[in-house]
Amino acid sequence: MEQINKKLLVLGSQGLVGTAIKRSEIINQKFIVHYSNRAEADLTNKKEVESLFNGVKPNITINCAGKVGGILANNTQRYEFLTENLLINLNLFETLKKYENSLLINLGSSSIYPKNSKFPLKESSLMTGPLEETNSAYSLSKIVGIAMGKAIESNILKTINLIPTNLYGPNDNFDSQSSHVVPGLINKFYKAQENNDAECIVWGSGKPTRELLFVDDLVSALEVIIESNPKEEIINVGSGSEISIKDLANKISLIAGYKGKVVFDTSKPDGVLKKTLDSSIISSLNWSPKVELDDGLKRTYEWYREINNKD
Numbered sequence: 001m002e003q004i005n006k007k008l009l010v011l012g013s014q015g016l017v018g019t020a021i022k023r024s025e026i027i028n029q030k031f032i033v034h035y036s037n038r039a040e041a042d043l044t045n046k047k048e049v050e051s052l053f054n055g056v057k058p059n060i061t062i063n064c065a066g067k068v069g070g071i072l073a074n075n076t077q078r079y080e081f082l083t084e085n086l087l088i089n090l091n092l093f094e095t096l097k098k099y100e101n102s103l104l105i106n107l108g109s110s111s112i113y114p115k116n117s118k119f120p121l122k123e124s125s126l127m128t129g130p131l132e133e134t135n136s137a138y139s140l141s142k143i144v145g146i147a148m149g150k151a152i153e154s155n156i157l158k159t160i161n162l163i164p165t166n167l168y169g170p171n172d173n174f175d176s177q178s179s180h181v182v183p184g185l186i187n188k189f190y191k192a193q194e195n196n197d198a199e200c201i202v203w204g205s206g207k208p209t210r211e212l213l214f215v216d217d218l219v220s221a222l223e224v225i226i227e228s229n230p231k232e233e234i235i236n237v238g239s240g241s242e243i244s245i246k247d248l249a250n251k252i253s254l255i256a257g258y259k260g261k262v263v264f265d266t267s268k269p270d271g272v273l274k275k276t277l278d279s280s281i282i283s284s285l286n287w288s289p290k291v292e293l294d295d296g297l298k299r300t301y302e303w304y305r306e307i308n309n310k311d
């Protein structure tokens with residue numbers, strides 16, 4: 001408990017990861033935590049970033065902010081994904097390099113790894129080949145962020161890039177067009193069940209597999225990293241369990257109690273066929289995921305059902 005006077009700033013506090021950090025007893029007991037969202041500081045605006053940091057003066061910053069989205073949004077708003085995330089990087093690093101002895105934990109994505117890398121994806125495969133096309137604009141902005149962190153001397157700023165596998169949980173973006181696969185399918189099956197639809201459309205062939213991680217398990221990885229302050233600059237966090245989109249759709253259909261037909265729309269992109277991460281570094285720090293997929297999906301579905309019933 002000696003860290004009680006240390007200040008921790010969470011950027012992107014209303015998103016999937018930011019709201020999960022609010023549930024962490026360990027982080028909230030050990031630190032004076034300031035939760036910041038877009039209403040307080042627009043991270044694409046340098047003046048607003050500077051005044052936020054001047055006010056909070058954090059020892060540790062966890063950056064879970066940024067423009068994120070699923071396969072369709074990434075592929076169709078390429079310019080916005082690239083430039084908005086680049087601007088956030090630039091403003092953050094320009095501001096943080098004025099402080100000494102600060103730690104930045106930057107949330108990344110496994111889409112930074114080349115599409116032809118060996119599985120499970122290792123941190124060392126970064127920049128060894130071309131990226132997958134559907135989200136290459138977003139991925140490039142994240143790779144530049146990693147390069148910026150590396151380029152600043154570590155006695156001024158130490159950056160650890162946390163690379164989670166596909167995350168899911170409450171408070172995600174559930175929009176049917178711009179969301180990732182789990183919230184997208186939860187939304188679709190919830191509505192299909194409510195409306196008694198004969199068919200529910202799932203994008204792609206259903207053949208790709210994804211490694212899914214419940215967001216609270218990522219927060220426990222954050223706790224471990226803050227506690228152990230590892231020397232590695234890039235750390236993967238995966239659940240180690242893989243599921244095909246077809247099996248995932250069937251699971252969510254069952255949870256929703258949907259009785260109609262599950263139809264695959266092959267005019268939509270599959271993205272990469274596989275994405276599993278090598279999580280040896282975080283495992284060596286004594287971290288392991290706790291939430292089983294069925295349990296995590298039920299908890300997320302229930303959260304979504306409840307907020308819809310409130311309206």
Ligand code: GDP
Nearest residue numbers: 070071179180181184202203204208269270271
């Ligand atoms: P990715 O993991 O970066 O490719 O991003 P997503 O989570 O958006 O997509 C994962 C996979 O799920 C892709 O193969 C999609 O084609 C498939 N998928 C199936 N239905 C949906 C859906 O409703 N929304 C999204 N985002 N993906 C879907």
